[in-house]
Amino acid sequence: MYGLPKLVLHRLSLIYLNIMKIVAFLISFLFISFSLSQTFARPSFDKSKDLLLVNFDLKPDEDDVMAAAAFACQLHHADFAGINYYVVAGAYGFQEHDFIEIAVPGFYNELFGSHKSNWTNAHQNWKASVKRATNKVHNVIKQGGSIFIAEAGQSDFTFDVCQSLLKKGVPLSTIKSKMILVQHSNWNEKMTTQTKLEWLKENTNYYKIEDGNKTNRTPNYKGCEYYLA
Helix, strand or coil: CCCHHHHHHHHHHHHHHHHHHHHHHHHHHHHHCCCCCCCCCCCCCCCCEEEEEEEEEECCCCCCHHHHHHHHHHHCHHHHCCCCCEEEEEECCCCCCCCCCCCHHHHHHHHHCCCCCCCCCCCHHHHHHHHHHHEEEEEHCCCCCCCEEECCCCCCCHHHHHHHHHHHHCHHHHHHHHHEECCCCCCHHHHHHHHHHHHHHCCCEECCCCCCCCCCCCCCCCCCCCCCC
């Protein structure tokens, strides 16, 4: 690496730090799921029956490409082996930016297997993706499991899934108790359709953790002043 220009090193360092930021978010999410305090009565993730739904917006930043890679790596760790999961690409809100099309389907196929099996492309077909995710979620709920949702983007997609569950006859009280949603980003909340966000806050088990893009108790991996070399 010593022969690389400083600009290239800087870019590589930012990519690495973005990956670490997303890893920190996913670890925070799984900490909520696995290592839960009785004081706050938070629900715990049961690998034998629960589903982890991971929603990436991929619009506009490349960090969801890195986040997907980080999540795929975590799935190979012994602690997370055998987790029932489903990934959504293109779970964005109303922001006016370009979708990172280069990541799908090829890269996500490499990470999670063939499209529609373990992941779906909501950018390509929103309604079909909502239906696929709803079917996964509904089957788990019918078996007594809970749905843990890691929002790496906005929450419009999650709202549509909840509405589909209601149409299938799932009681609102079940959605409130079984749909555990974790959001880390203030910007993601702002870019979610506000009526949908308010509904989710009221009718799901909604957790807003501190923003990993800001300076707080989460690791501050965004700063451009950090270098690896």
